[in-house]
Amino acid sequence: MSDREPIAVIGAGYVGLVTAAGFAELGSDVWCVDIDADRIARLQAGEVPIYEPGLNDVLAAVGDRLHFSTELGPAVDHARLLFVAVGTPATYSGDADLTSVYEVVEAVPASDRHALVMKSTVPCGTGAAIKRQLASQGKGDIAYVSCPEFLKEGTALADFRKPDRVVVGDDGDWAGDAVVDLYAPLDAPLVRTDTSSAEMIKLASNAFLATKISFINEIANVCEETGADVLEVAKGMGLDERIGPAFLRAGIGYGGSCFTKDVSALKQLAGNTGYHFQLLNSVIEVNELQKRRVTNKLEHHLDGLVGKSIAMLGVAFKPDTDDMRGASSLVLAARLQAEGAKVRAYDPIAETEARPLMPEVEFASSAIEAVSGADAVVLVTEWPEFSQLDWSKVAEAMAGKLIVDGRNVLDPKALAAAGLTYEGIGRR
Numbered sequence: 514m515s516d517r518e519p520i521a522v523i524g525a526g527y528v529g530l531v532t533a534a535g536f537a538e539l540g541s542d543v544w545c546v547d548i549d550a551d552r553i554a555r556l557q558a559g560e561v562p563i564y565e566p567g568l569n570d571v572l573a574a575v576g577d578r579l580h581f582s583t584e585l586g587p588a589v590d591h592a593r594l595l596f597v598a599v600g601t602p603a604t605y606s607g608d609a610d611l612t613s614v615y616e617v618v619e620a621v622p623a624s625d626r627h628a629l630v631m632k633s634t635v636p637c638g639t640g641a642a643i644k645r646q647l648a649s650q651g652k653g654d655i656a657y658v659s660c661p662e663f664l665k666e667g668t669a670l671a672d673f674r675k676p677d678r679v680v681v682g683d684d685g686d687w688a689g690d691a692v693v694d695l696y697a698p699l700d701a702p703l704v705r706t707d708t709s710s711a712e713m714i715k716l717a718s719n720a721f722l723a724t725k726i727s728f729i730n731e732i733a734n735v736c737e738e739t740g741a742d743v744l745e746v747a748k749g750m751g752l753d754e755r756i757g758p759a760f761l762r763a764g765i766g767y768g769g770s771c772f773t774k775d776v777s778a779l780k781q782l783a784g785n786t787g788y789h790f791q792l793l794n795s796v797i798e799v800n801e802l803q804k805r806r807v808t809n810k811l812e813h814h815l816d817g818l819v820g821k822s823i824a825m826l827g828v829a830f831k832p833d834t835d836d837m838r839g840a841s842s843l844v845l846a847a848r849l850q851a852e853g854a855k856v857r858a859y860d861p862i863a864e865t866e867a868r869p870l871m872p873e874v875e876f877a878s879s880a881i882e883a884v885s886g887a888d889a890v891v892l893v894t895e896w897p898e899f900s901q902l903d904w905s906k907v908a909e910a911m912a913g914k915l916i917v918d919g920r921n922v923l924d925p926k927a928l929a930a931a932g933l934t935y936e937g938i939g940r941r
Contacts, residue, residue, distance in 0.1 A: 523546045525562075601613070629655060636716070727795070727803075825857070829860055856875070880899065
């Protein structure tokens with residue numbers, strides 16, 4: 514056994530697995546629990562059920578410190594700190610669904626030596642509600658810590674190893690001290706605060722980043738009307754240290770589980786308290802409309818979409834993941850099909866996850882196969898291989914000439930040299 518604090522991680526999804534792998538890499542023994550028996554069986558067999566670059570190698574390297582089970586008992590026996598990393602998806606109302614969180618609260622036995630450490634993204638005030646729930650069940654001696662995650666899919670391991678900050682919200686007791694000690698080897702800036710503030714830091718951070726994306730998309734749309742180039746505009750803006758270049762990338766909108774869910778949850782949280790968060794209403798509206806602008810561009814160039822063949826390059830919500838939650842491709846494909854178009858797609862990783870969500874979309878085994886016979890091509894996910902395509906071959910394979918660069922990553926000159934028509938987002 515290691516001299517590091519052993520921990521338990523409840524939930525073996527993106528956040529849970531990376532958290533478990535990261536702490537095991539630091540030397541902790543980790544008991545990882547999930548109610549999905551198939552997922553646990555795959556992990557016990559050495560198979561990683563999600564795609565995250567480098568995670569397979571780390572799990573293989575620290576396998577002797579990882580213990581996977583569907584039962585909570587062994588985790589409680591071995592670890593004081595129970596990290597909660599279960600899903601909190603949005604409900605139809607926009608609130609976060611805390612069903613899985615409260616199932617964990619219900620399952621944890623009464624104890625004066627354990628702490629729940631909340632990694633799941635929850636609304637501000639959840640910690641206080643959980644502590645009331647624990648007290649009502651005779652489990653008030655269980656400590657509680659809010660420790661929000663800031664992992665980005667595709668770079669999650671790097672984010673764990675070198676975090677921008679570690680946020681610990683607690684009552685100033687042993688549990689908060691223990692979590693701080695766990696993260697100490699990473700030598701990251703520490704924000705030690707109260708539980709509600711820690712919860713709000715997570716929601717506010719994602720809401721701000723989503724706001725930057727919607728803002729630059731609005732600027733891109735104005736650029737199209739005025740002849741400016743949003744890439745040049747974003748470059749000039751980003752050099753201002755008060756603004757910075759991160760997330761000033763115009764495109765077809767943000768996706769994924771975090772931004773989509775957290776922006777909605779924060780807006781709903783404000784509304785539930787009687788406050789109308791007008792800015793976030795606009796952020797959400799701009800993001801939804803941005804996806805539909807691609808359809809408008811296609812209709813304009815193709816003189817309607819009925820019977821047209823459209824190829825989508827990429828369907829995952831971002832590169833280096835197979836996650837389809839909140840993916841722009843889902844809205845885009847549905848809109849194209851509603852307008853009478855036939856859609857073919859290719860993604861190097863996400864096809865398995867995407868097929869059940871896009872049953873009417875034909876999937877190709879390569880980018881060239883996807884564009885063959887297409888009247889237009891839309892780059893949806895900026896996988897590196899798409900920037901390296903032989904555009905002469907693409908032009909030969911296509912029936913039409915239009916390329917809509919939904920992420921502004923392609924070289925317009927290279928496409929023009931191949932005889933293709935380039936259409937970006939907010940570009941000249």
